Amino acid sequence: MSSYNKKTKKAISVLSGGLDSTVATSFYKDNYDIHAITFDYGQRSVESEIHASKKICEKLGFKHSVIALPWLSNLGNSALTSEEKLPLLSMDELDDKELTEDSASKVWVPGRNIVFTAIATSYAEAEDADIIIVGWDKEEANTFPDNSKEFLESFNDMIYIGTxxxxxxxAPAIDLNKKEIVELGKKVDAPLELSYSCYTDNKKHCGICESCLRRKRAFIESEIADPTEYLE
Structure with a gap:
């Protein structure tokens, strides 16, 4: 398969290789010539994210680039980019507002989506792309404000003025929870089996971090077969 589809319209995708960004990108795969970019900001799961993103792009025929942002890991003290312990929740605690907000604060990377989206905007302008694809969704927005509809609308207002x-x-998943994202992924034939959602860097998902638990629950609730290999 060609590494770069020849379609009329162009798009830049912010692709982490995770469930949300994989489904969001796949939503536009038939209508856009997509250049996916994956960020290396010193996160624990960087190798697995890059590997997953590369495989997804190879399967779907997208151009893929990795952008290194080594300085970002030096800001804050996120458990994703440091030796701090990852917060652990049970499946029953995923909808507990207080516990999930505390968990989110421990993995928060300062300004991450602002930085990623600004860089994607530069690529979009330089490559004459029409859209930027992101995996922001309603479930993540409960504890991560840079996944919210308000953030999306505000950023669109800014780049309308500033480009x-x-x-x-x-953000095709902006009004969806994880269950609905899995269902959308099935509908648009997204390569869910290639996506990687874990906070850790293993060949298999750890199965116990919050991201893995949300992924597990989404497949269970959607009643769609989970192709993920979990350590636990």
Whole structure:
């Protein structure tokens, strides 16, 4: 398969290789010539994220680039980019507002989506792309404000004013929870089996971090077969 589809419209995708960004990118795969970018910001799971993103792009015929942001891991004290212990929850605690907000604060990377989306905007302008694809969703927005609809609308307002070319951020999962994202992924034939959602860097998902638990629950609730290999 060609590494770069020849379609009329172009898109830049912010692709971590996770469930959300994989489904969001796949939503546009038939209509856009997509250049996916994956960020290396010193996160624990960087090798697995890059590997997953590369495999997804190879399967779907997208151009893929990795952008290193080594300085980002030096800001804050996120458990994703440091030796701090990852917060652990049970499946029954995933909807506990107080516990999940505490968990989110421990893995928060300062300004991460602002930085990623700003860089994607530069790529979009330079490559004459029409849209930027992101995996922001309703479930993540409960504890991560940079996944919210308000954040999406505000960023779109900013780039409308601040760019020479009309570029729009598209987040097809912005009103969806994880269960609905899995269902959308099935509908658009996203390569869910290639995606990687774990906070750790293993060949298999750890099965116990919050990201793994949300992934597990989504497949269980959607009643769609989970292709993920978990250590636990």
């Amino acid at each position: 020479k070319k009309t570029v729009e951020i598209k």
